Amino acid sequence: MKKNDLKSMGKSFTKYILIIGALLILLDFTFHRHEYFSFAEIYGFPAFFGFISFVFIVLLGKWLRKFLMRKEDYYDQ
Amino acid sequence: MISNIIPGLIMILTSFLLPTIPQYFRHPAMLLSVGLSALSLFNGYGTFLEWDVLGLNLIFYQSDSLTFPFSIIFHIAAVLVIIFSWHSKNLMEHMATLAYAGSAIGALHAGDFFSLFIWWEATALTSVFIVFAGNTKAARDAAMRYLIIQVSSGVLLLIGACLLLYQTGNHNLTVLDLTTDFGIFIFIAFGIKAAFPFLNGWLQDSYPESSVTGTVALSAFTTKLAIYALARTFPGTDSLIWIGAIMTAFPVFFAVIENDLRRVLSFSLNNQLGFMVVGIGIGTELSLNGTVAHAFVHIIYKALLFMSMGAVLYRAGTTKASELGGLYKYMPFTTIFCIIGAMSISAFPLFSGFVAKSLIMSSLGGMGMVLIYFVLFFASAGVLEHSGIKIPYFAFFAHERKSKVKEAPINMLIAMGISAFLCIGIGVFPKYLYQILPYTVEYQPYTIDHVISQLQLLVFAIIAFLFLVKFKLYPSEIKSTVLNSDWFYRKMLPGIGKPLFKKIGLLTEFIYENLRFFFRMILNKSHKFSNSSYIKVTTPSFAATILISILFIMLLIVLL
Structure with missing residues (x-):
């Protein structure tokens, strides 16, 4: 029980988030979502945009470490 | 009175x-x-x-x-x-x-x-x-x-x-x-x-x-x-739109790799200011209302997030992500308050960030500024990344904690509780916030289009996070310093300045040395001269000789 708390929490969280995600996509088919820009009205556009943005941010950030990361005591030297 | x-x-x-x-x-x-x-x-x-x-x-x-x-x-x-x-x-x-x-x-x-x-x-x-x-x-x-x-x-x-x-x-x-x-x-x-x-x-x-x-x-x-x-x-100053858009986007990447969670929040603060600056740049009544509303709710949820990290620092002694994790068991209330702050800043519907950010997004959409609109939309995914997920995840979850810590003191919990209450209260009843804004504008943040669109963005960004963690693509926390624009005056300027001043120092020393030598020579000469038997008859002393020679030089300068 003690050791697996976080793991089981993570698992059930993942499950619920996936269900909510699927529901949101399904909902998109039930009505016409009005947006300011017509291309954003494509089914699931915000979902796609959110997913891609997130992956892009994390991977670019990770890559930027090459240039921006220094040792912890960098400024004390 | x-x-x-x-x-x-x-x-x-x-x-x-x-x-x-x-x-x-x-x-x-x-x-x-x-x-x-x-x-x-x-x-x-x-x-x-x-x-x-x-x-x-x-x-x-x-x-x-x-x-x-x-x-x-x-x-x-x-x-x-x-x-x-x-x-x-x-x-x-x-x-x-x-x-x-x-x-x-x-x-x-x-x-x-x-x-x-x-x-x-x-x-x-x-x-x-x-x-x-x-x-x-x-x-x-x-x-x-x-x-x-x-x-x-x-x-x-x-x-x-x-x-x-x-x-x-x-x-x-x-x-x-x-x-x-x-x-x-x-x-x-x-x-x-x-x-x-x-x-x-x-x-x-x-x-x-x-x-x-x-x-x-x-x-x-x-x-x-x-x-x-x-x-x-400066309402309606066009350059502010661009400045603000850059402000929303670029701190996002720094926040991903920063290890100190309070510094992550400082980058996030910078990103939030970007949204407000864009609102000022647009300069319409709706967008200025958006800026004021955003500043209003931002102060509360940003304070709440800093308070929760303050409580973590107070009890666990650090806010470095690489040394935290698993605090949810020991600080359950702080965890909940932090998550409320995180959801507010990420602009989940029914939380305060949503009702304020919508004003700015709507005014951008209404003006047809497609590029800026999507930069800010992109930055919203970024906010979710660093403030919505990274802060609560690395402080309170991530992995089990070995040593025990106490829950935050009661006064901290009260302060966080009031902030959390305000975050949700404003999110559920936005009309009280809208009433005090500078311009009277009829605005309804909770339209089905808007709610679904925002939820899709946020939920699928969370799914992206789970996906990245699952495939071990999410960057692990490393003890480090991340360079920022203070590098220019903390490293670059001293890097140029120190050797430069050293050179200048050597040069001035050289000049002084020569001048000293030159004056000593003149002094010696005049000393000898004043003591010589020819001059002793007419001038009383060494000082008088010096004065006479200075007067003589001045006379020469004037004549020439």
Whole structure:
């Protein structure tokens, strides 16, 4: 029980988030979502945009470490 | 009588009296002073206090529909900070915090650039002691850098104000543009405090170094005062749209790799300011309302997030992501409050961020600014990444914790509880927030299109996070320093300056050495000369010889 708390929490969280995600996509088919820009009205556009943005941010950030990361005591030297 | 006292002044006076008040009554006295200052909110709009100084008419107390919402939230923030620091016995920090909040409130009510300058510098001078109160070597060093930058901002403001007065004969707060030199000076002065790109280094440098409670106070006032000043003097300035869009996007990447969670929040603060700056740049009634609403809710949820990290620092002794994790078991209330703050800043529907950010997004959409709209949409995914997920995940979850820690003290929980309540309250009943905004605009944030669109963005960004963690693509936390724009004056300038000054030093020493040699030679010669048997007859001494020769040289110069 003690050791697996976080793991089981993570698992059930993942499950619920996936269900909510699927529901949101399904909902998109039930009505016409009005947006300011017509291309954003494509089914699931915000979902796609959110997913891609997130992956892009994390991977670019990770890559930027090459240039921006220094040792912890960098400024004390 | 109370109607003529500058709001905030009573807080500053109380802060001077704090040392004479016994420990147990200090916090009640601080709260009382904030309460008395808040009475000014009932005065209505108008000009209440003018003063003729050196022939200039300085407006020290005026209020209108723009100062009003800022004044309310500054008072609320002051109350939250005082409750949050109730357990602390650090007198210097209490005095600095109260005077700082008072100065910021005073600055809101300034009606001309010179009285604004006075308060502008007052916020700098009082807040530097809050950074000092971090009481480590890093904090003291950061405080000195902070002071230099903040005072420079004030000096630029003063230069701008003087030029404005000289060229136009007017010094009242008015709408300016960037075609004039005074406009540019004032713009940069505000830009430093609003942490524009490349002027932002001081923020991430100093805020995370302050104490558990100090960072909460710092996060509320300085930058939002700058936002207020920009909204008053530069609404509709096009370049602000671009500056703001860059501000929303670029701190996102820094926040991903930063290890100190309070520094992550400082980057996030910078990103939030970007949204407000975009709103000012658009300059419509809807977008300015959006900026004010965003500043209002932002102060609350940002304070809440800094409070939760302050509580973690207080109990676990660090906010480094690489050393935290698993705190949810020991600090359940702090965890919940932190998640509420995280959901608010990420703009989940029914939380305060959503009802404020929608105003800015709608005004962008309504104007057809497609590129900026999607930069901000992209930045919203970024906010979710660093403030929505990274902060709660690495502090409270990530992995099991080995050593036990206690839940935060009760006063911290109360302060966080009030903030969390406000976050949800404003999110569920946005009309109370909309009522106090500068312009009356009918706006409905909860349309089905908007809610679904925002939820899709957020939920699928979370799914992206789970996906990245699952495939071990999410960057692990590494103890490190992330370079930021303060690198230019902490490393680059000293890197150029130190060798340069060394060379200059060597050169001047060389010149001095030769001059010394030259003069000694002349002295020796004249000494010999004055002692020689020819001259002794006519001149009495060595000094007289020197004088005669100087007179002779001067005569030569004049004749030539």
